[in-house]
Amino acid sequence: MTPVGSVPDGKVADFLTGKFVNDTPEEYVRQNIEKALVRQYKYAPADCAPEFTIRVGSARKRVDIVVFGKGADHTQANAYILVETKKADVKPTHRTEGVGQLQSYMASCLNAQYGMWTNGTDRFCFAKRGDGKGGWTFEEIIDIPGFGQTEADAQRPSRKDLKVATADNLLFAFRRCHNYIAAHEGKQKTEAFWELLKLIFTKIEDERAPKLNFFATPSERGSSTVASAAKKRIQGLFEQRVVKKYPMIFDAKDTDIDLKPEVVAYVVTELQGYSLLRSPVDVKGVAYEEIVGSNLRGDRGEFFTPRNACRMAVTMLDPQPGERLLDPSCGTGGFLITAMNHALEYIERTEREQWDDPAQGTDFERDELYRRRDEYFRQCVLGIDLNPALVRAAKMNMVMNNDGSGGLFQANTLENPHKWSRSLREAVPLGSIDVIVSNPPFGAKIPIDDEDILSQYDLAAVWDQDDDGTWSIRLDKHGNRVLQKSQPPEILFIERALQLLAPGTGRMAMVIPNGILNNPSTAYVRSWLLKKAQILAVVDMHRDLFQPGNDTQTSMVLMRRLSAEEEAAAEADGLDYPLFMAVAEKVGHDKRGNVIWRRTADGSDALVKRIETVAEIDQKTGREVLREVELTDRQVDDELPEAAEAYRKWLEEQR
Template identity: 30%
Template sequence: MKERHTEERNTQYSNKDGYIIDFISGKEIKGTPEEIDATQPFSKILIQDYFYTKDQIQTRPQWRVKSSPSDKNGNYPIDIAIFKNDQKKDEDLYIIVECKKKTQKDGLKQLKDYLKLSSAELGVWFNGNDTPVYIQKITKSNGIDFQQIPNIPKRGERVQDIGNFKRGDLIVPHNLKTIFRILRSHLAGNAVGTTRDEELARQLINIIFTKLYDEKFKSYEEIVDFRAGVDEEPIIVKKRIDEIFIKVKAKYKDIIEFNEFITLDANSIYYVVGQLQNYCLVDAQRDVIADAFETFIGYALKGPQGQFFTPRNIVTLMVEILDQTPDEMIIDPACGSGGFIVESLRHIWKALDEQGNKLNWGNLALNEEKQKAGMSKIYGIEKDSFLSKVAKAYMAILGDGKGGIFCEDSLEKPENWARNTQQSIRLNSFDCLLANPPFGKDIKVIGIDKLSQYKLAKKWKKEDDGFKITSNQNTEMPPQILFIERCLDFLQEGGRLGIIIPETYFHAPMARYVMEFMAKHNIFCLIDLPHNTFRPHNNAKCIAIFIQKNKPQQEKIMMCAMQEMGHDHQGKEIYRWNSIDEESSGELWDDIPLIIDEINHIKAQLPIHKEQHWIQTSLLHNKTLDGKYVFWIESQEVQRTKVYVPRYYWKKKEEDLGQFAEKEGCELISINDLITSKIITYFDGHGSPESENKGKGEIPYIRVKDIVNWEIYKDPTSKIPLKVYQEMHKESKRLQEGDILYVRRGSYRIGSVAMVSRFDTEVLLTREILVLRVKEQNKLGITPYYLLYLLSHQITQEQAKNKILIETTLPNIADRWRELKLPIHKNKEKIKDISERIKSAIDAKWSAIEKIQNIAKELGALTT
């Protein structure tokens, strides 16, 4: 697996269904496709990248262009109106942006009509999917004419200033995903010679390298060569870009082949340069190359190879934790386009800046040390030849580290690597390693010769309370398992690694041998990555584990848990919820900066200890107070539970829920305590019948999806014959009215509950459904109705999120449902009141069901 960044989206959603918050006005508006895909993203670009202010932009209410001088109200609404100042007068209208979902031809015609009827000088047409078009109105003696321009000017600039940039004028981009999506759309529809995404990606990346080179080798006062002026011919711009690329190839001839050229046509190059020329990509917060590659290659081409890119904020967090120093040798054995190694280089440069400042180094000495770090301390291996070239070129341009990137299979026997790879990369020689290896259900490593290197490729058998290796060899293995062992092979004694692998290996009984293999070393940190981390491209829920090779297990393990990291399952940005005002706060819901703040707070309290990692120093000086997201767990406790998933131990969340329960007048009592006290008994579901029996009888077969809204749905297509029911049903598992059904396994349904009615006692339950039964007249006064309430309570449901762990891609609470603490009211009259109210509602529902069934019997064989 490679590095990937969260997709940059620009829409802030309202709590009102179907509505969003307008970025400019802050008003609640309908979330139409035009707003979400075009108006809101372009509004954000105007503010962040062109520096226009919200005071000089109007979106809501829409500014209207008059159809004639006598028109007092204005007949034509404008999607985005940009004024020369904040007075917002007709005569100060400067730029009109139209964002309608229509063809370019129709959109431009309408835009030109608006420009003719107004004082605006410039226009933009953008529908969110197709290429944005920028036009300038030119008033002549014989009428009005229009010309297309490469971009619009930034605030305070003139049209003629477009393309006349000094290196110091370039700005850090905020919307790279949007920009690259626009470029991809334009090139796919207009580039001459190729429209294939893979080839377009190669071409765009070559152009990006020319820009990076131009930025790196220009002083702040020099005019950049990577530019496209308003009146320049595209062929002139293409010639200038080709000349930069010749310099790139000359300087990095061992990376970019002599016969490689930028083959895009002049008009395409002119457009790409026009879109990128405002920005400084060297200083971009996101990995420019990975953003470009991912935007163009897409899921279809990346997926089979497991090339899902690690979000940049995750990369930054892992580098902060591993905390490489300038003296350490670093490697990423699955480096992709270079995200981990580039971030590691930046981290080392930052340390060198601090060291140079402290020791009064001059710029020459500092640059020598930085170049030395890039050339001799950082290494990467990548199996994909194109990606390895990209990583080489990226490292070469940023840090002259081109010689440290090799195109090899890290899992292959080292003696089968190329000679120059063997000379530069040896096992047991690196101090630090970061990796996000490829994984996916369809990716397998085969070949007995290759697999014979690995203990983890052997078959393991369960023995006593653990697993024991056998001499039998597997014929194929998932790469992520082998990468664990190979990453440890790369490290010298005491070396540190951070690696991302699926969560199933951190708790699932059948995968426990992998965890036991890792636990032979010192596990010093675990990060619980949100399930959305690699979505929408990959549904895997992952953990980042940090290991120190061949060192005894430290007393406490530092753990990091978070709820969100910036985007949802569709890749859209998500925002924190303001529960007081019941609306979105507008703040990106990314817990990672808060985790880094807590980590930096710990580091700031520590004395300098060159021979020891900062986490070990924290333990030595007892600086292990828990924060909200960073906390410390006794390693013996983790070894006892055999669960290495941080959210399972997230005490802060449980403490908050405990305080909430106290305010509600409740006491938290675990289900296990209720079982021990014999207030509750339980048993599993009956099992699953053969598929050939489904839909062939009258007995309902109840699956996870059938537990909804506190009742049991009887799917007529799943009913089974009575004979099958009698064979699978046991008297000890006979259902009774008032039993509570609890879903304990199944995607997104865990924690759903239903009450068994008098109509539901003869059904067959899948094993994923648990049956809970309340003892009558118990000492706490709990009734089945109250238990239904308790299991549905927010406090219980929130706890379950920390108990539900992922096996491959399927959530499972296993037996951890017993650990859930129920918020039981201390006042028994309150328990009685809640029970009676829920009983009344349930009785009414059951009465309605009975009436419907009677009608069905009277009127014939009806399906309800």
Template identity: 30%
Template sequence: MENTLQIKDNKIYAPLLEKWLVLKPEELVRQTYILRLIDNYGFSPDQMAQELKVSNSQRGQGRAMADIAIWKSKEDKNKRKHASIVVECKAEHLTIREEDYFQGLNYATWAGADFFVTTNLKETKIFKVVKGHIPDRLDEVIDIPNANMITNAKKVDALLKQTKAFTRDEFSKLLFKCHNIIRNNDKLSPEAAFDEISKILFIKIRYERENSKAQVFSQEQFLKDKEAYNRYSSSSSRPFYQQLFENTKEEFKDDDLFDPNESIRIRENSFEAIVKELETYNLSTTSDDVKGIAFEQFLGRTFRGELGQFFTPRTIVDFMVEVLDPQEGEIICDPCCGSGGFLIKAFEYVRAKIEEDIHEEKEKIKSIYYTEEYEKLTESKKEEVDEIVNELFNKLNQELDITNPKSRLRVLSYECIFGTDANPRMSRTAKMNMIMHGDGHGGVHHNDGLLNVNGIFDNRFDVILTNPPFGSRVEKSLKITEADKYKDLDRILKYKERYDVPGNPAYTNALKQISDNIGKPLLSLYKTGTMSSLTEVLFIERCLNLLKPGGRIGIVLPEGVLNNSNLQKIRDFVESKAKIVLITSIPQDVFIASGATVKPSLLFFKKFTEEEVKQYKAIVVSATKTINVKFKPQEEEALTNYKNIETAYNEAAKTLKDINNLKGQKKGNIKLNPKEYDDLLYKVGDLKEKEKEAKKEYKSTIKTIAQEKEIEKKALIKEKFNYEIPIAEVEKAGISTTGAKIDNELEPLAKEFTEYREQNHLWENIINKVEYQIVDDKKMYRIPLSGENKAQEPEIFYN
């Protein structure tokens, strides 16, 4: 048997059936995985079967048939004994739902297997089969036995005990072990050691993504590739492990994650040792929640103290994302993304909505085709119906294929998630963190969050989630320089093609933020820069600028930042641009575990819609006019009092001046009555002092009146532009000062706020929905709905 995929004329060869089949996405996965079972696990084709029929078929699921079955031996297969392993194959890049796992587990249970595998090549999940009853729980394990192990009961039992929780903990421990290898061997600081771990993880992911058979980046493979590299390299060539990093830098160059001169800063033997430790895990196939959560655990412990400011606790992230409820099609940003927590949660949150929608569409299809009439059909007719259903399912599955440029998951990953961080270590960490959680990493950059880059510029975003740095200041001396300009002409052209449209050269204008302000202070870019140089204040304005009209923000800020009397102008600025929809005070304990010392609050704003901008401006104009009329008499009275004294002084001073200017009437030669002249001098001096006092009193009175006018104007504006601001305070937010898990009052609060905002239609301008319509057999339309909830021209989706 030839152990390579054989494909020609839109057909693929199935060696277990010894015939050619129509090339379909799921068939490609199945035949590829069969070769993996042969090459990587050592199974023989004669101990495997394709399309094994099992009993207990249920209406609504089609016919029960296992994609691949594996026996302990050829003899067991021939004697029709129970299979040991059952494999269910799904279309590539499909994120498989729990219901799909249960369906496959049913097959495995009916077949009497020990292990059940579900795979789409990128992601492989393995479960142990609970014997004796239909499964009601999922116990995920680390791996299946290979051909040598499958007949050894003790080794099989050991594998069955290596559950998913074990896998996650082991992976997390391995990352710490690798971290310690670097610290011990290369004497690097914890932060520098973390950087080197990240580089190796990037190398490993690149290798395992590019390998068609999902082969792991092992020490054996490294040594083999190194030998081949050295055989054809000159003596001046860089070491092989450094060359691997150069190739990886090239792969990720568009994201500015690595300095061009950056190299691996550990010894080669340390590199090899880490590769050896990590070779158990294929990062292109390991379940996203295994490697993602393990990496988060690693980050959580690494980012204590100095690096804690970059790590927002997961309980806070979960709460803020649920409050803002991002939808499919909305563009999301974190301009100071740290380790990427907000972006990851938002990606997962929207991805789950897409998966749920796809699942609902599949259920609709099943309800159409798997009726009572289906049960009355002949086997051949059932196969025809199953074929139609599979075709429709396969088309829906393509929506979750991240390599399909038009798929919903691809659009989410590469068009809707953006983030920057000014710290190069953090931007790399966010990128790696997002890869570990499932490819939602297209828009993460190393860049100052206050400056534009890629698609991050004004009026672009529907949702912003961020935890900006607290307490630091932007110095007035900090100028925008030529070094801040984006100079990669190829990428600039690419971004112009992506974002500029006729009549709206959005990206071209975004570049002017820097090019038109070279040499000017960074503070001059922001109106609030004249009020405060605090970074959190500047980021409030930055976020408001980045949002589209009607967009919404969730931001972590120091408690009372909008109530501080010294920052009253900042609150006024915010309230002139957005509605405050929720303020949540949380205990300081939450951030102490991450190294922070300031008590935080979670604030949520909704930027004015265009209609609200007009409404607010009209109210301001009207309120200003009303208040001006009310206080005009007081202002006129104050002015009249001052003018009376000023006039008297001016008249007396003029008389004295005229007398002194008369010829011959200068001092020493006065012909006027000396007493009268002295009285006049005294009068002028007295009036001058009174005029000074009157002027001072007038200014004070006008200032007081202005303050009263402002207070009353604000009150009048709030009266006419009135809305409720919910304020909540929680004492427990899911995490203690030591980082331990405790009660989380944010969870019920999020549900309570969701009910409140739905009742009050806070997000009423948000309607993003995709619907599908089956017109007749094997024909499906995808109908995107516009913001007015009207169907646009249907796009033929499947025919």
């Protein structure tokens, strides 16, 4: 990223004009829609205008966003689409700011054909129709047309019309669906959540098929009677393309989409215009994990690793396509997906470099790329978690983010491997893993006190320190190790992870509470660790990293498992090697979870330019093509990317 300027305090640079406007909740919604109009709907920025003034009777009103005909003068007569954006707590039925306001504006613009009203959570689209009496009616439609689209195409998009999600617009769509199900179904929150995931899953699998059938028509959405046809169609897709393909996720008792037909039709219409497969990983990850987190966050020390921490660790570890990758406490899969996609980017880049046309490729070239990706998924991507609901959610997350779901297992990672299923023992034998990424559950409220589990670990024993400072395991009169009554799981996860790594080469990044690294009571853990691993890096992360929800101060610790020869040398004389250390005082958000923006010397928000590779669907061929776009954004005040960059530079210097 390249610094390019600054934004005054309390302002935001408008996406369309670059001018500074007040940073308000309503502006947050408008900026997301502006980005969607350009990047998803493909309207030229020059044909869009924010805060456009029109005449409504004798009054002058300002429309939040107006889209004009291609190349047309920005006049009220040339207005084509009107958009009204509101902050989240404004209801669509509001007397002065609801959908009625939008419709009055549309009626005053003679040639305006379409309109959208949204507060982020709710969204309504309308087409203006003549009533035959010199007036207008407003018909609710599924979506406004994109550039060059007909209204009919927008209501049932073909593959070439599918939109790649930008900013938080997919998050808004997921929220709308989740809220609609909650409002119209008499289900418990978690039950309704799983039904939504069935529909998301069906949408993803439909995108893999030659012909798209995940759709609902305006009449199906508008009538509970007609909606039964939509549910029947979607139910058939779910049974044929999802249940049969993923029996490890959906068993024989879980083959029905248990939602009313009108609810199915609504959710389908909210999702059908997107390409979930092509949308950026982070856009999907933020949307998916918020919905998962609000429904499945448990009480076993489970706190999902923030994306910036995942990216930092993965950048530092640099997992390669041929390396076996594991998260032994994978949760919903966010950490594992970040690492998996890092390796997939390498596969895609090296394959495309060999193509005659790197942006598109021939059928043969694309088949070879998919073969390499599939081979990587089947052989190298693995995850384990104790919580069956999280494992199921992780499998769905994996499918939405390129796949790899076949390597996920529900099991107690800390249990003796002899008690694991045969398939897990064969997939993840001790000493076989090249790269581990992990944020294990931690906390005194979930101690491990099962003696069968504790007996496997050196770090579950009682340790004594000799006068010379040497630590050793306490033995009873029979020469057996004396075990502690219990041990917090995060300590045992350190040892189990090292057991899983390949001796001499296996490396890992783990989130570790600072108490283990600093407290006198855990000095024996540090002593043991220095004899089993080379510590590569320690990044001390601000205690707000897991806020809101948990204020435990943690560090990201990178380490490599020592070989047997290195262990012997470490035991005899210790090992001497350089170590990278950093302190991240800024992690991009405060304790309430609000984004913190980086400031310049005069107190303004800093701006940066960055290049983003966007996957799009070619309008003629229907194939995916890659395009680079230059974006200018406010810079999040987050030092984790800088820590990763500094580590990679330091590592090169060591080599």
